Amino acid sequence: MIDQLSWKVGGQQGEGIDSTGEIFAMALNRLGYYLYSYRHFSSRIKGGHTNNKIRVSTSETRSISDDLDILIAFDQETIDVNVHELRDGGVVIGDSKFNPTVPEDLNVRLYAVPFTEIASELGTSLMKNMVAIGATSAVLGLPVESYLEVVEEIFSRKGAKVVEKNMEAIQRGADHFNGLSGGQIDGFQLNKADGMKRMFMIGNDAIALGFVAGGVRFMAAYPITPASEIMEYLIKKLPEFGGTVIQTEDEIAACTMAIGANYAGVRTITSSAGPGLSLMMEALGLSGMTEVPLVVVDTQRGGPSTGLPTKQEQSDLMAMIYGTHGEIPKVVMAPSTVEEAFYDAVEALNIAEEYQCPVILLTDLQLSLGKQSVEPLDFSRVEIRRGKLDPSKELPDTDDKDGYFKRYEVTEDGISQRVIPGMKNGIHHVTGVEHDETGKPSEVAGNRQKQMDKRLRKLNGLRFNVPVVKQAPHEEADILLVGFNSTRGVIEEAIPRLEKEGLNVNHAHIRLIHPFPTDEIRPLIENAKTVIVVENNATGQLANIIKMNVGQHEKIKNLLKYDGNPFLPSEVVMKCKELV
Amino acid sequence: MATFKDFRNSIKPNWCPGCGDFSVQAAIQRAAANVGLEPDNLAVVSGIGCSGRISGYIKSYGFHGIHGRSLPIAQGVKMANRDLTVIASGGDGDGFAIGMGHTVHAIRRNIDITYIVMDNQIYGLTKGQTSPRSDVGFKTKSTPEGSVESAIGIMELALTAGATFVAQSFSTDLKELTSIIEEGINHKGFSLINVFSPCVTYNKVNTYDWFKEHLISLGTIENYDSSNRMMAMQTLMENKGLVKGIIYQDKVKPSYQDLAHGYSKEALAKMDLNLPEEKFNELMTEFM
Numbered sequence: 001m002i003d004q005l006s007w008k009v010g011g012q013q014g015e016g017i018d019s020t021g022e023i024f025a026m027a028l029n030r031l032g033y034y035l036y037s038y039r040h041f042s043s044r045i046k047g048g049h050t051n052n053k054i055r056v057s058t059s060e061t062r063s064i065s066d067d068l069d070i071l072i073a074f075d076q077e078t079i080d081v082n083v084h085e086l087r088d089g090g091v092v093i094g095d096s097k098f099n100p101t102v103p104e105d106l107n108v109r110l111y112a113v114p115f116t117e118i119a120s121e122l123g124t125s126l127m128k129n130m131v132a133i134g135a136t137s138a139v140l141g142l143p144v145e146s147y148l149e150v151v152e153e154i155f156s157r158k159g160a161k162v163v164e165k166n167m168e169a170i171q172r173g174a175d176h177f178n179g180l181s182g183g184q185i186d187g188f189q190l191n192k193a194d195g196m197k198r199m200f201m202i203g204n205d206a207i208a209l210g211f212v213a214g215g216v217r218f219m220a221a222y223p224i225t226p227a228s229e230i231m232e233y234l235i236k237k238l239p240e241f242g243g244t245v246i247q248t249e250d251e252i253a254a255c256t257m258a259i260g261a262n263y264a265g266v267r268t269i270t271s272s273a274g275p276g277l278s279l280m281m282e283a284l285g286l287s288g289m290t291e292v293p294l295v296v297v298d299t300q301r302g303g304p305s306t307g308l309p310t311k312q313e314q315s316d317l318m319a320m321i322y323g324t325h326g327e328i329p330k331v332v333m334a335p336s337t338v339e340e341a342f343y344d345a346v347e348a349l350n351i352a353e354e355y356q357c358p359v360i361l362l363t364d365l366q367l368s369l370g371k372q373s374v375e376p377l378d379f380s381r382v383e384i385r386r387g388k389l390d391p392s393k394e395l396p397d398t399d400d401k402d403g404y405f406k407r408y409e410v411t412e413d414g415i416s417q418r419v420i421p422g423m424k425n426g427i428h429h430v431t432g433v434e435h436d437e438t439g440k441p442s443e444v445a446g447n448r449q450k451q452m453d454k455r456l457r458k459l460n461g462l463r464f465n466v467p468v469v470k471q472a473p474h475e476e477a478d479i480l481l482v483g484f485n486s487t488r489g490v491i492e493e494a495i496p497r498l499e500k501e502g503l504n505v506n507h508a509h510i511r512l513i514h515p516f517p518t519d520e521i522r523p524l525i526e527n528a529k530t531v532i533v534v535e536n537n538a539t540g541q542l543a544n545i546i547k548m549n550v551g552q553h554e555k556i557k558n559l560l561k562y563d564g565n566p567f568l569p570s571e572v573v574m575k576c577k578e579l580v
Numbered sequence: 581m582a583t584f585k586d587f588r589n590s591i592k593p594n595w596c597p598g599c600g601d602f603s604v605q606a607a608i609q610r611a612a613a614n615v616g617l618e619p620d621n622l623a624v625v626s627g628i629g630c631s632g633r634i635s636g637y638i639k640s641y642g643f644h645g646i647h648g649r650s651l652p653i654a655q656g657v658k659m660a661n662r663d664l665t666v667i668a669s670g671g672d673g674d675g676f677a678i679g680m681g682h683t684v685h686a687i688r689r690n691i692d693i694t695y696i697v698m699d700n701q702i703y704g705l706t707k708g709q710t711s712p713r714s715d716v717g718f719k720t721k722s723t724p725e726g727s728v729e730s731a732i733g734i735m736e737l738a739l740t741a742g743a744t745f746v747a748q749s750f751s752t753d754l755k756e757l758t759s760i761i762e763e764g765i766n767h768k769g770f771s772l773i774n775v776f777s778p779c780v781t782y783n784k785v786n787t788y789d790w791f792k793e794h795l796i797s798l799g800t801i802e803n804y805d806s807s808n809r810m811m812a813m814q815t816l817m818e819n820k821g822l823v824k825g826i827i828y829q830d831k832v833k834p835s836y837q838d839l840a841h842g843y844s845k846e847a848l849a850k851m852d853l854n855l856p857e858e859k860f861n862e863l864m865t866e867f868m
Binding site: 029030197198199200201205209212213214215217218220237238239240241242243244246249250254256257258259260261262263264265266267268282283285290374376377379382384391401402403404420421422423424425426427428429430431432433439440441 | 589590591623625635636641642643645646649651653655656659660661664682684685840841842843844846847848849850851853854855860863868
């Protein structure tokens with residue numbers, strides 16, 4: 001019996017590869033297994049190789065595995081591209097339609113199952129993925145009934161007959177495989193899972209759910225990979241709460257519309273990826289200058305320009321910290337798990353309102369799109385804090401000669417009382433031009449300096465829950481591994497292997513990218529012989545930020561990957577051994 | 581009830597003496613009072629340029645944004661609080677050059693705001709360059725040999741983009757302009773009001789006298805029917821766009837807010853942000 005295995009299904013894009021993986025994973029999630037998936041896809045709708053790799057485990061996992069146990073192939077290309085990933089003795093199940101072959105020098109077991117033929121016999125070749133799922137369950141020794149609930153949910157709208165046919169396809173797939181293999185094969189039976197109910201979701205789902213729970217009632221956005229799911233979820237859900245989403249003409253409109261709505265008092269967000277964020281840069285400056293709260297999600301993908309739109313990368317870091325001309329207060333948050341993505345989405349809204357500045361919620365493609373098991377979320381941790389805004393408050397008459405409210409009053413903490421349009425005695429002016437305390441344009445040198453200082457000191461008092469996730473059992477470490485966003489799982493998986501080699505390894509995952517949590521990270525760096533910064537970019541952006549803030553240049557080393565794929569645990573282990 | 585004086589503040593506009601924008605400012609203030617608004621229920625959102633400063637010269641909630649983006653900001657304000665009256669304003673460069681994408685989409689989206697453009701066919705604040713409204717042959721700092729690009733027929737463009745309220749006026753006709761702005765505010769949907777507002781410093785061609793000579797009042801056209809889109813288009817084309825009055829109005833089409841699925845009748849800004857726990861659990865279950 002085993003505790004984890006990896007399964008992959010591949011074929012041509014548009015052939016139902018995703019749904020095959022989805023049904024397989026949903027059924028296992030219901031049994032209480034932990035799932036973690038990785039989709040290999042391209043920026044096209046039909047055609048081109050695609051695959052969905054799913055790791056199944058009896059314990060929590062947040063990384064793809066180095067190797068593969070079972071490969072389901074709908075075409076020969078899937079075998080050619082992926083067969084070398086299979087472990088010794090791994091299983092390939094291909095559709096007999098294309099006469100699958102595997103290289104002779106590999107010790108893998110090939111089974112040809114007539115996916116398409118069986119499906120056609122049952123009425124439609126579309127069900128070939130169900131036949132493949134059936135064959136898979138035979139390998140794992142899972143009862144076919146495990147799929148019933150999921151199949152019913154998906155197909156019951158099409159009638160009981162369709163449910164029945166799909167279940168039959170699964171059964172036939174299993175039967176056929178058992179006929180070929182002569183019964184269960186050794187080494188593929190998973191230990192029983194705990195049967196606990198968990199969600200199965202992507203990071204974008206968690207962010208979107210966080211926004212709904214955190215009081216977002218309006219969104220303005222433009223579609224882009226890998227951010228669109230956030231918008232799609234809110235399009236579905238906001239009307240239930242009276243809210244709505246506008247799909248704008250571009251990201252400039254999305255961001256400025258969000259600013260307008262936030263100014264008018266509604267928690268409004270926008271989400272995009274690198275190209276969209278590039279277009280929003282001027283608007284981020286407007287939010288900073290006018291002190292209008294704003295939350296923008298940046299789901300990083302391969303750059304620059306259109307780059308690798310469907311691939312993993314973490315190269316927007318510098319742009320998110322420094323992007324926009326001039327100097328503004330800005331917060332950049334980087335959740336490292338799907339759970340954190342949920343809580344951070346809520347917190348981003350609070351921070352934006354409390355500090356009246358733009359907040360970037362940074363993710364990466366693998367965190368945004370990697371579907372995985374997630375423990376139920378804790379609603380009691382959802383709180384709404386609006387800072388110095390109370391729309392129900394009655395405002396006194398002002399002493400300004402025009403009756404203008406001091407929206408930009410210089411205060412000790414730099415944060416002024418916020419009012420929204422419609423409030424009596426709250427009239428003030430808002431402008432991206434430098435302005436005085438009532439918002440009227442002013443170029444007076446002394447005022448300029450006061451207002452700049454006021455804005456920039458707002459974040460001095462920033463309260464942020466867990467800016468760095470630390471796993472630091474060693475007082476003196478041989479290696480400190482540092483990362484952000486989705487690399488957390490792969491680093492956590494690499495550590496026990498490095499420890500086995502006799503290395504003492506600490507881990508710091510940075511969740512508050514800006515303002516940089518220097519005081520939190522400095523002791524960990526000081527107590528490590530070598531600091532290895534793991535990041536999916538080519539220039540070591542996070543490493544450079546650490547050097548800028550902490551120093552210690554000589555011990556900080558880069559572990560970079562920018563070929564579009566997430567790190568594998570073995571890559572981290574190998575490279576760390578080279579670097580120490 | 582507020583009078584137009586309640587929409588005034590003490591700030592002296594930085595416009596040149598004789599600039600057409602002064603009258604537009606006065607017309608907005610008068611229209612706001614005439615339709616019964618209070619200063620704290622009006623939001624004026626403006627772009628960048630000479631005319632973009634207008635949000636600071638009217639006593640109301642005012643938002644002076646970034647170049648070309650007054651419309652998305654204004655639409656955001658209105659979506660957040662449908663109880664507010666929202667006016668977007670700016671110049672022809674702001675709305676028809678850098679902001680043209682937003683203008684066309686705001687027109688077809690039809691959110692209930694009023695967009696007032698101060699059209700002087702030139703860039704004033706940057707000291708005299710060509711605008712998308714400049715005529716062919718117009719000489720400016722950026723077109724010393726005369727502009728070779730066609731001028732945008734903005735009224736015609738608005739009609740083809742699905743506009744529900746299209747009007748044009750001239751800044752010196754304060755009474756007519758005020759009344760058109762009132763109509764625009766009362767219109768249930770997006771209203772575009774293009775106001776010829778001469779630049780006395782940089783545009784020596786399209787002057788007050790030039791407009792007096794060339795502008796045709798729709799009131800003088802026999803049987804002009806502003807609900808007839810075809811007639812509107814034909815009249816514009818026959819007169820090279822140089823007409824004033826309400827060119828077209830569709831009083832039937834509902835606004836975006838009335839069509840948006842699920843969008844609350846109560847202003848979003850006034851709603852409770854908290855989600856009931858049962859509802860949250862329900863949302864979580866959907867992922868299980």
